Amino acid sequence: xxxxxxxxxxxxxxxxxxxxxxxxxxxxxxxxxxxxxxxxxxxxxxxxxxxxxxxxxxxxxxxxxxxxxxxxxxxxxxxxxxxxx
Numbered sequence: 001x002x003x004x005x006x007x008x009x010x011x012x013x014x015x016x017x018x019x020x021x022x023x024x025x026x027x028x029x030x031x032x033x034x035x036x037x038x039x040x041x042x043x044x045x046x047x048x049x050x051x052x053x054x055x056x057x058x059x060x061x062x063x064x065x066x067x068x069x070x071x072x073x074x075x076x077x078x079x080x081x082x083x084x085x
Contacts, residue, residue, distance in 0.1 A: 035069045041078035043068055048077040057082045 053059045054074035058066040058081075065072045067080050
């Protein structure tokens with residue numbers, strides 16, 4: 001009887017682990033701590049030639065960025081710039 005009870009516990013544990021794996025693999029939105037600081041991104045408030053944050057795929061209007069912390073100017077630029085296709 002004791003052997004059967006331990007097998008059920010093992011099965012329950014394995015089933016719970018397998019059920020939890022997909023939840024652990026789901027993507028999560030970037031938290032503020034996952035973003036670069038302005039100095040790390042080499043951010044500046046002026047464009048780099050014709051390239052500016054307003055033309056970047058990472059820019060989140062009106063003044064945000066997916067990868068740089070804080071308020072960002074649409075006329076700024078940083079090394080993470082990714083042009084819109």
